Amino acid sequence: MKYKNPKYRKRRNTFPLEISCGNCKTPMVIYAKGGKGNLIKLQVPRIIASEVDLEKHEGSLLCSNCKEELARKGTYDDNVTYWIIRGKVNSKRVNNYSC
Template sequence: MVLFGTKLIFVPGTEVEFAANICDDAVIMSRKFIIVPGTKKDTMQYKNPHHKKRKNTHALEVSCGKCKKPVAIYQKAGKGNLIKMLVSRVVEAEVDLENLEGHFSCPKCGLELARKGKHENKLTFWIIRGKINYKRLDNYPL
């Protein structure tokens, strides 16, 4: 098996050493798969420069409910549902949320995902219920 970014690709009938010869920069993570750097194609386009790590938080991958495209990585605190997204806690996103005019829509299918507003004088996107999916990313470095 060879891991290209986040995609897992099976190479039947080959060993890890053979797969490592494909790329000199390959890193053998275990006997079953390797990671080839620089091949991850589904990275987010915008990284938040004002993002800071906060205590007792975890990363969530927020994706469109219609086309399932990941649109943001959000740093969430607490156990509850995702009601709002503070722009200061967005780690990565497909669009620049600070300079976004209007509401937050999916860049692939155009579905409106959240409405722009303010919460305690901070720029916030209020999630429209049922329009997004999210999953917890346990191994994501914040």
């Protein structure tokens, strides 16, 4: 991952997930996921590292390789959030990832 997220805050009971493009399998984001449920949204304070610079990024999250739209930008609990488009991303649990 190219960019570390300066807004990342460590949370208890989370584990790192690698989110990649469903079309070309390019890794896009390392995300701190909590709980057992499906991945619906990416909250910016929980994004550990990303392929695109989130500070300068405007609008929806696009794949850096194939330019496919993966998530749309919005808000949730006063946090900037990317709402995932169903079926557009793959996720994989990452073991031994150090923040």
